[in-house]
Amino acid sequence: MTSLSTVKVGMADLGVLVGAGSLKTTGLGSCVGLTLHDPVARVSGMAHIMLPTSSIAREGSNLNKAKYADTAIPELIDRMQKSGAMTSRMVGKMAGGAQMFAFAATSESMRIGPRNVESCKAILAEYGIPLKGEDTGGNYGRTIELLGDTGILIIRSVNQHIKEL
Amino acid sequence: MFEHLADFQMDVLKEVGNIGAGNAATALSKLLDKPVDMQVPKVNLLPFEAITNIVGGSEQVVIAIFLRVVGDAPGNMFFVIQPASAKKLLERIAGLEIEEEEDRFSEMEYSALHEIGNILAGSYLSSLADFTKLSLQPTVPSLAVDMAGAILSFGLMEYGAMGDRALLIDTKFLEGQDAVEGHFFLIPDPESFGKMFAALGVPVE
Numbered sequence: 267m268t269s270l271s272t273v274k275v276g277m278a279d280l281g282v283l284v285g286a287g288s289l290k291t292t293g294l295g296s297c298v299g300l301t302l303h304d305p306v307a308r309v310s311g312m313a314h315i316m317l318p319t320s321s322i323a324r325e326g327s328n329l330n331k332a333k334y335a336d337t338a339i340p341e342l343i344d345r346m347q348k349s350g351a352m353t354s355r356m357v358g359k360m361a362g363g364a365q366m367f368a369f370a371a372t373s374e375s376m377r378i379g380p381r382n383v384e385s386c387k388a389i390l391a392e393y394g395i396p397l398k399g400e401d402t403g404g405n406y407g408r409t410i411e412l413l414g415d416t417g418i419l420i421i422r423s424v425n426q427h428i429k430e431l
Numbered sequence: 432m433f434e435h436l437a438d439f440q441m442d443v444l445k446e447v448g449n450i451g452a453g454n455a456a457t458a459l460s461k462l463l464d465k466p467v468d469m470q471v472p473k474v475n476l477l478p479f480e481a482i483t484n485i486v487g488g489s490e491q492v493v494i495a496i497f498l499r500v501v502g503d504a505p506g507n508m509f510f511v512i513q514p515a516s517a518k519k520l521l522e523r524i525a526g527l528e529i530e531e532e533e534d535r536f537s538e539m540e541y542s543a544l545h546e547i548g549n550i551l552a553g554s555y556l557s558s559l560a561d562f563t564k565l566s567l568q569p570t571v572p573s574l575a576v577d578m579a580g581a582i583l584s585f586g587l588m589e590y591g592a593m594g595d596r597a598l599l600i601d602t603k604f605l606e607g608q609d610a611v612e613g614h615f616f617l618i619p620d621p622e623s624f625g626k627m628f629a630a631l632g633v634p635v636e
Contacts, residue, residue, distance in 0.1 A: 277479045293489035293580015367573040407581025
Protein backbone atom coordinates (compact mmCIF):
# COMPACT_ATOMS: atom_id res chain seq x y z
CA MET A 267 0.00 0.00 0.00
CA THR A 268 1.03 3.56 -0.52
CA SER A 269 0.44 6.63 1.56
CA LEU A 270 -1.45 8.23 -1.32
CA SER A 271 -4.99 9.19 -0.61
CA THR A 272 -7.88 6.85 -1.34
CA VAL A 273 -11.21 8.52 -2.03
CA LYS A 274 -14.04 6.33 -0.80
CA VAL A 275 -17.17 6.33 -2.95
CA GLY A 276 -20.27 5.10 -1.10
CA MET A 277 -23.40 3.46 -2.45
CA ALA A 278 -25.28 5.85 -4.75
CA ASP A 279 -22.34 8.25 -4.59
CA LEU A 280 -19.65 9.56 -6.94
CA GLY A 281 -16.18 11.00 -6.62
CA VAL A 282 -13.47 12.72 -8.65
CA LEU A 283 -9.70 12.55 -8.17
CA VAL A 284 -6.96 14.64 -9.75
CA GLY A 285 -3.48 13.07 -10.07
CA ALA A 286 -2.23 10.04 -8.13
CA GLY A 287 -4.08 8.19 -5.40
CA SER A 288 -7.15 6.08 -5.95
CA LEU A 289 -10.92 5.96 -5.97
CA LYS A 290 -12.54 2.99 -4.27
CA THR A 291 -16.01 1.57 -3.83
CA THR A 292 -16.90 -1.61 -1.95
CA GLY A 293 -19.52 -4.33 -2.08
CA LEU A 294 -20.92 -3.88 -5.59
CA GLY A 295 -23.66 -6.44 -6.22
CA SER A 296 -26.24 -5.53 -8.82
CA CYS A 297 -24.92 -1.96 -8.64
CA VAL A 298 -22.39 -0.88 -11.27
CA GLY A 299 -19.10 0.80 -10.45
CA LEU A 300 -18.45 3.01 -13.45
CA THR A 301 -15.10 4.73 -13.86
CA LEU A 302 -13.84 7.39 -16.26
CA HIS A 303 -10.23 8.42 -16.73
CA ASP A 304 -8.55 11.16 -18.75
CA PRO A 305 -4.92 9.98 -19.06
CA VAL A 306 -3.64 13.37 -20.26
CA ALA A 307 -5.15 15.56 -17.53
CA ARG A 308 -4.86 12.63 -15.08
CA VAL A 309 -8.39 13.21 -13.86
CA SER A 310 -10.35 10.18 -12.68
CA GLY A 311 -13.95 9.67 -11.68
CA MET A 312 -16.04 6.88 -10.19
CA ALA A 313 -19.77 6.42 -9.65
CA HIS A 314 -21.52 3.67 -7.65
CA ILE A 315 -24.71 3.41 -9.71
CA MET A 316 -27.70 1.65 -8.21
CA LEU A 317 -30.51 1.98 -10.76
CA PRO A 318 -30.65 2.16 -14.57
CA THR A 319 -32.79 5.24 -15.10
CA SER A 320 -34.03 8.28 -13.20
CA SER A 321 -37.39 7.95 -14.97
CA ILE A 322 -38.45 5.65 -12.10
CA ALA A 323 -37.39 8.16 -9.44
CA ARG A 324 -39.96 9.31 -6.90
CA GLU A 325 -37.54 11.47 -4.92
CA GLY A 326 -38.89 14.85 -5.91
CA SER A 327 -36.53 17.78 -6.35
CA ASN A 328 -33.73 16.39 -4.16
CA LEU A 329 -32.87 13.64 -6.61
CA ASN A 330 -29.53 12.01 -5.93
CA LYS A 331 -27.90 12.16 -9.36
CA ALA A 332 -25.20 9.64 -8.43
CA LYS A 333 -27.77 6.88 -8.04
CA TYR A 334 -29.08 6.57 -11.60
CA ALA A 335 -27.02 5.70 -14.69
CA ASP A 336 -28.60 8.43 -16.84
CA THR A 337 -27.90 11.20 -14.31
CA ALA A 338 -24.67 9.90 -12.71
CA ILE A 339 -22.60 9.70 -15.90
CA PRO A 340 -23.38 13.28 -17.09
CA GLU A 341 -22.73 14.57 -13.55
CA LEU A 342 -19.42 12.70 -13.36
CA ILE A 343 -18.34 14.03 -16.76
CA ASP A 344 -19.29 17.55 -15.73
CA ARG A 345 -17.30 17.39 -12.49
CA MET A 346 -14.29 15.91 -14.26
CA GLN A 347 -14.40 18.68 -16.87
CA LYS A 348 -14.33 21.24 -14.08
CA SER A 349 -11.10 19.56 -12.92
CA GLY A 350 -9.55 19.88 -16.38
CA ALA A 351 -10.61 16.65 -18.09
CA MET A 352 -11.87 16.50 -21.69
CA THR A 353 -14.67 14.16 -22.74
CA SER A 354 -12.87 13.32 -25.99
CA ARG A 355 -9.92 11.88 -24.05
CA MET A 356 -11.94 9.91 -21.49
CA VAL A 357 -11.99 6.14 -21.36
CA GLY A 358 -14.59 4.21 -19.43
CA LYS A 359 -14.40 0.99 -17.44
CA MET A 360 -17.01 -0.74 -15.34
CA ALA A 361 -17.58 -3.63 -12.99
CA GLY A 362 -20.54 -5.06 -11.09
CA GLY A 363 -24.06 -5.58 -12.39
CA ALA A 364 -24.23 -9.05 -10.89
CA GLN A 365 -27.30 -11.20 -10.48
CA MET A 366 -26.80 -12.05 -6.81
CA PHE A 367 -29.75 -14.40 -6.43
CA ALA A 368 -30.62 -16.97 -9.06
CA PHE A 369 -34.40 -17.00 -8.67
CA ALA A 370 -34.58 -13.27 -9.29
CA ALA A 371 -33.55 -13.83 -12.92
CA THR A 372 -37.07 -14.98 -13.69
CA SER A 373 -38.56 -11.55 -13.06
CA GLU A 374 -37.72 -8.66 -15.38
CA SER A 375 -37.98 -6.05 -12.64
CA MET A 376 -35.51 -8.04 -10.53
CA ARG A 377 -32.91 -8.23 -13.34
CA ILE A 378 -31.53 -4.99 -12.04
CA GLY A 379 -27.84 -5.83 -12.50
CA PRO A 380 -27.93 -6.51 -16.27
CA ARG A 381 -30.20 -3.49 -16.77
CA ASN A 382 -27.71 -1.25 -14.96
CA VAL A 383 -24.93 -2.50 -17.24
CA GLU A 384 -26.98 -1.99 -20.42
CA SER A 385 -27.96 1.51 -19.38
CA CYS A 386 -24.36 2.55 -18.57
CA LYS A 387 -23.17 1.30 -21.96
CA ALA A 388 -25.87 3.20 -23.81
CA ILE A 389 -25.02 6.46 -22.04
CA LEU A 390 -21.26 6.09 -22.58
CA ALA A 391 -22.04 5.54 -26.27
CA GLU A 392 -24.09 8.75 -26.37
CA TYR A 393 -21.03 10.67 -25.19
CA GLY A 394 -18.75 8.75 -27.54
CA ILE A 395 -16.66 7.51 -24.60
CA PRO A 396 -15.01 4.15 -25.39
CA LEU A 397 -15.51 1.29 -22.92
CA LYS A 398 -11.99 -0.07 -22.46
CA GLY A 399 -12.67 -2.71 -19.87
CA GLU A 400 -15.58 -4.49 -18.28
CA ASP A 401 -16.03 -7.13 -15.59
CA THR A 402 -19.78 -7.44 -15.20
CA GLY A 403 -22.42 -10.07 -14.55
CA GLY A 404 -21.93 -13.27 -12.62
CA ASN A 405 -23.45 -13.90 -9.22
CA TYR A 406 -20.85 -12.44 -6.89
CA GLY A 407 -19.95 -9.13 -5.29
CA ARG A 408 -17.00 -6.93 -6.20
CA THR A 409 -14.86 -4.19 -4.69
CA ILE A 410 -13.10 -1.92 -7.16
CA GLU A 411 -10.25 0.55 -7.01
CA LEU A 412 -9.22 2.92 -9.80
CA LEU A 413 -5.60 4.08 -9.75
CA GLY A 414 -5.40 7.78 -10.54
CA ASP A 415 -1.94 7.83 -12.14
CA THR A 416 -2.49 4.94 -14.59
CA GLY A 417 -6.25 4.51 -14.91
CA ILE A 418 -5.87 0.81 -14.03
CA LEU A 419 -8.98 -0.68 -12.44
CA ILE A 420 -8.41 -3.37 -9.80
CA ILE A 421 -11.30 -5.72 -9.06
CA ARG A 422 -11.48 -7.86 -5.94
CA SER A 423 -14.07 -10.46 -5.00
CA VAL A 424 -14.47 -13.14 -2.35
CA ASN A 425 -13.71 -16.27 -4.39
CA GLN A 426 -12.23 -15.02 -7.68
CA HIS A 427 -8.68 -13.96 -8.46
CA ILE A 428 -7.87 -10.27 -8.38
CA LYS A 429 -8.42 -8.80 -11.85
CA GLU A 430 -6.89 -5.75 -13.46
CA LEU A 431 -8.48 -3.86 -16.31
CA MET B 432 -42.29 9.43 3.44
CA PHE B 433 -41.42 7.59 6.66
CA GLU B 434 -40.08 10.59 8.55
CA HIS B 435 -43.43 11.11 10.18
CA LEU B 436 -44.10 7.68 11.64
CA ALA B 437 -45.52 8.15 15.10
CA ASP B 438 -44.02 6.44 18.13
CA PHE B 439 -46.94 4.06 18.40
CA GLN B 440 -46.48 3.07 14.75
CA MET B 441 -42.83 2.34 15.42
CA ASP B 442 -43.91 0.25 18.42
CA VAL B 443 -46.25 -1.76 16.22
CA LEU B 444 -43.40 -2.49 13.80
CA LYS B 445 -41.19 -3.54 16.72
CA GLU B 446 -43.93 -5.93 17.75
CA VAL B 447 -44.01 -7.29 14.20
CA GLY B 448 -40.28 -8.02 14.55
CA ASN B 449 -40.78 -9.43 18.01
CA ILE B 450 -43.39 -11.92 16.92
CA GLY B 451 -41.66 -12.98 13.72
CA ALA B 452 -38.15 -13.23 15.11
CA GLY B 453 -39.47 -14.68 18.37
CA ASN B 454 -40.90 -17.64 16.50
CA ALA B 455 -37.76 -18.00 14.43
CA ALA B 456 -35.66 -17.94 17.61
CA THR B 457 -37.88 -20.65 19.08
CA ALA B 458 -37.35 -22.73 15.95
CA LEU B 459 -33.60 -22.20 16.22
CA SER B 460 -33.62 -23.10 19.88
CA LYS B 461 -35.39 -26.38 19.04
CA LEU B 462 -32.79 -27.14 16.38
CA LEU B 463 -29.98 -26.40 18.83
CA ASP B 464 -31.77 -27.86 21.84
CA LYS B 465 -30.55 -24.78 23.74
CA PRO B 466 -32.14 -21.47 24.66
CA VAL B 467 -31.58 -18.67 22.17
CA ASP B 468 -31.60 -15.04 23.27
CA MET B 469 -33.09 -12.33 21.19
CA GLN B 470 -32.65 -8.59 21.48
CA VAL B 471 -35.51 -6.12 21.31
CA PRO B 472 -36.11 -5.45 17.60
CA LYS B 473 -34.85 -2.17 16.22
CA VAL B 474 -36.95 -0.28 13.71
CA ASN B 475 -34.97 2.38 11.92
CA LEU B 476 -34.95 4.46 8.81
CA LEU B 477 -31.28 4.11 7.90
CA PRO B 478 -28.99 5.34 5.11
CA PHE B 479 -27.98 2.45 2.85
CA GLU B 480 -24.37 2.52 4.08
CA ALA B 481 -25.47 2.31 7.70
CA ILE B 482 -27.44 -0.86 6.97
CA THR B 483 -24.33 -2.76 5.88
CA ASN B 484 -22.50 -1.38 8.93
CA ILE B 485 -24.87 -3.36 11.18
CA VAL B 486 -23.22 -6.57 9.97
CA GLY B 487 -19.63 -5.31 9.82
CA GLY B 488 -19.48 -3.07 6.76
CA SER B 489 -19.95 -3.31 3.02
CA GLU B 490 -16.99 -5.64 2.41
CA GLN B 491 -17.58 -7.99 5.34
CA VAL B 492 -18.18 -11.52 4.12
CA VAL B 493 -21.52 -12.77 5.42
CA ILE B 494 -23.83 -15.68 4.82
CA ALA B 495 -27.30 -14.59 3.90
CA ILE B 496 -30.52 -16.38 3.19
CA PHE B 497 -32.68 -14.09 1.13
CA LEU B 498 -36.29 -14.51 0.31
CA ARG B 499 -38.82 -12.28 -1.25
CA VAL B 500 -42.13 -11.94 0.54
CA VAL B 501 -45.07 -11.91 -1.85
CA GLY B 502 -48.77 -11.42 -1.16
CA ASP B 503 -50.63 -8.60 0.58
CA ALA B 504 -47.58 -6.80 2.01
CA PRO B 505 -44.53 -7.57 -0.16
CA GLY B 506 -40.99 -7.08 1.04
CA ASN B 507 -37.56 -8.61 1.42
CA MET B 508 -36.28 -10.80 4.21
CA PHE B 509 -32.69 -11.62 5.08
CA PHE B 510 -31.23 -13.95 7.66
CA VAL B 511 -27.59 -12.87 8.01
CA ILE B 512 -24.78 -14.53 9.96
CA GLN B 513 -20.99 -14.28 9.98
CA PRO B 514 -19.00 -17.27 8.67
CA ALA B 515 -17.66 -18.13 12.13
CA SER B 516 -21.19 -18.25 13.55
CA ALA B 517 -22.33 -20.38 10.62
CA LYS B 518 -19.58 -22.91 11.31
CA LYS B 519 -20.70 -23.15 14.92
CA LEU B 520 -24.33 -23.58 13.88
CA LEU B 521 -23.34 -26.39 11.53
CA GLU B 522 -21.33 -28.10 14.21
CA ARG B 523 -24.12 -27.94 16.76
CA ILE B 524 -27.13 -28.64 14.58
CA ALA B 525 -25.84 -30.89 11.86
CA GLY B 526 -22.89 -32.37 13.74
CA LEU B 527 -20.59 -31.42 10.88
CA GLU B 528 -16.87 -31.13 11.55
CA ILE B 529 -15.69 -27.54 11.25
CA GLU B 530 -13.10 -27.09 8.55
CA GLU B 531 -10.20 -24.81 9.33
CA GLU B 532 -10.72 -22.42 6.46
CA GLU B 533 -13.24 -20.02 7.82
CA ASP B 534 -14.79 -18.54 4.71
CA ARG B 535 -15.04 -21.79 2.76
CA PHE B 536 -18.02 -24.09 2.89
CA SER B 537 -18.54 -27.54 1.39
CA GLU B 538 -21.62 -28.46 -0.66
CA MET B 539 -22.95 -30.34 2.36
CA GLU B 540 -22.48 -27.31 4.59
CA TYR B 541 -24.14 -25.03 2.06
CA SER B 542 -27.06 -27.35 1.84
CA ALA B 543 -27.45 -27.55 5.63
CA LEU B 544 -27.21 -23.75 5.99
CA HIS B 545 -29.77 -23.30 3.26
CA GLU B 546 -32.16 -25.59 5.09
CA ILE B 547 -31.57 -23.90 8.48
CA GLY B 548 -32.15 -20.50 6.90
CA ASN B 549 -35.25 -21.80 5.19
CA ILE B 550 -36.73 -23.03 8.46
CA LEU B 551 -35.95 -19.83 10.33
CA ALA B 552 -37.13 -17.42 7.66
CA GLY B 553 -40.24 -19.54 7.10
CA SER B 554 -41.17 -19.49 10.78
CA TYR B 555 -40.64 -15.72 10.94
CA LEU B 556 -42.95 -15.19 8.03
CA SER B 557 -45.68 -17.67 8.94
CA SER B 558 -46.04 -16.19 12.43
CA LEU B 559 -46.18 -12.74 10.91
CA ALA B 560 -48.93 -13.86 8.54
CA ASP B 561 -50.88 -15.35 11.46
CA PHE B 562 -50.48 -12.19 13.51
CA THR B 563 -51.51 -9.76 10.78
CA LYS B 564 -54.02 -12.05 9.02
CA LEU B 565 -52.35 -10.93 5.83
CA SER B 566 -51.56 -13.34 3.03
CA LEU B 567 -47.75 -13.50 3.01
CA GLN B 568 -45.85 -16.20 1.15
CA PRO B 569 -42.11 -16.71 0.87
CA THR B 570 -40.41 -17.28 -2.45
CA VAL B 571 -37.89 -20.12 -2.56
CA PRO B 572 -35.01 -18.86 -0.41
CA SER B 573 -31.60 -18.23 -1.95
CA LEU B 574 -28.30 -18.52 -0.14
CA ALA B 575 -25.31 -16.30 -0.81
CA VAL B 576 -21.89 -16.07 0.80
CA ASP B 577 -20.48 -12.74 -0.23
CA MET B 578 -19.80 -9.14 0.70
CA ALA B 579 -22.60 -7.67 2.82
CA GLY B 580 -22.93 -4.63 0.55
CA ALA B 581 -23.41 -6.77 -2.55
CA ILE B 582 -26.07 -8.89 -0.87
CA LEU B 583 -28.05 -6.35 1.12
CA SER B 584 -28.14 -3.71 -1.61
CA PHE B 585 -30.35 -6.08 -3.55
CA GLY B 586 -33.01 -5.78 -0.85
CA LEU B 587 -32.89 -1.97 -0.92
CA MET B 588 -33.82 -1.43 -4.56
CA GLU B 589 -37.46 -0.74 -3.75
CA TYR B 590 -36.27 2.21 -1.66
CA GLY B 591 -33.66 3.35 -4.17
CA ALA B 592 -36.13 5.22 -6.33
CA MET B 593 -37.52 7.05 -3.28
CA GLY B 594 -34.41 8.23 -1.50
CA ASP B 595 -31.18 7.07 0.07
CA ARG B 596 -32.62 5.41 3.15
CA ALA B 597 -34.64 2.31 3.91
CA LEU B 598 -36.86 1.28 6.78
CA LEU B 599 -35.92 -2.05 8.26
CA ILE B 600 -36.89 -4.18 11.22
CA ASP B 601 -33.67 -5.64 12.63
CA THR B 602 -33.70 -8.39 15.24
CA LYS B 603 -30.44 -9.75 16.58
CA PHE B 604 -30.23 -13.15 18.19
CA LEU B 605 -27.50 -14.73 20.27
CA GLU B 606 -26.65 -18.11 21.69
CA GLY B 607 -23.94 -19.17 24.12
CA GLN B 608 -22.13 -15.92 25.02
CA ASP B 609 -22.21 -14.56 21.48
CA ALA B 610 -20.83 -17.81 20.01
CA VAL B 611 -23.61 -17.76 17.48
CA GLU B 612 -24.87 -14.34 16.45
CA GLY B 613 -27.12 -13.39 13.60
CA HIS B 614 -29.68 -10.92 12.34
CA PHE B 615 -33.11 -11.09 10.84
CA PHE B 616 -33.85 -8.17 8.57
CA LEU B 617 -37.37 -7.56 7.37
CA ILE B 618 -37.48 -4.78 4.79
CA PRO B 619 -41.11 -4.30 3.77
CA ASP B 620 -41.64 -2.55 0.45
CA PRO B 621 -42.51 1.12 1.06
CA GLU B 622 -46.18 0.65 0.19
CA SER B 623 -46.53 -2.36 2.51
CA PHE B 624 -46.51 -0.37 5.73
CA GLY B 625 -49.98 1.04 5.17
CA LYS B 626 -51.32 -2.47 4.64
CA MET B 627 -49.65 -3.77 7.78
CA PHE B 628 -50.98 -0.89 9.86
CA ALA B 629 -54.47 -1.35 8.42
CA ALA B 630 -54.37 -5.09 9.07
CA LEU B 631 -53.39 -4.47 12.69
CA GLY B 632 -55.97 -1.74 13.22
CA VAL B 633 -53.40 1.01 13.62
CA PRO B 634 -54.63 4.43 12.52
CA VAL B 635 -52.79 5.94 9.56
CA GLU B 636 -53.13 9.67 9.09
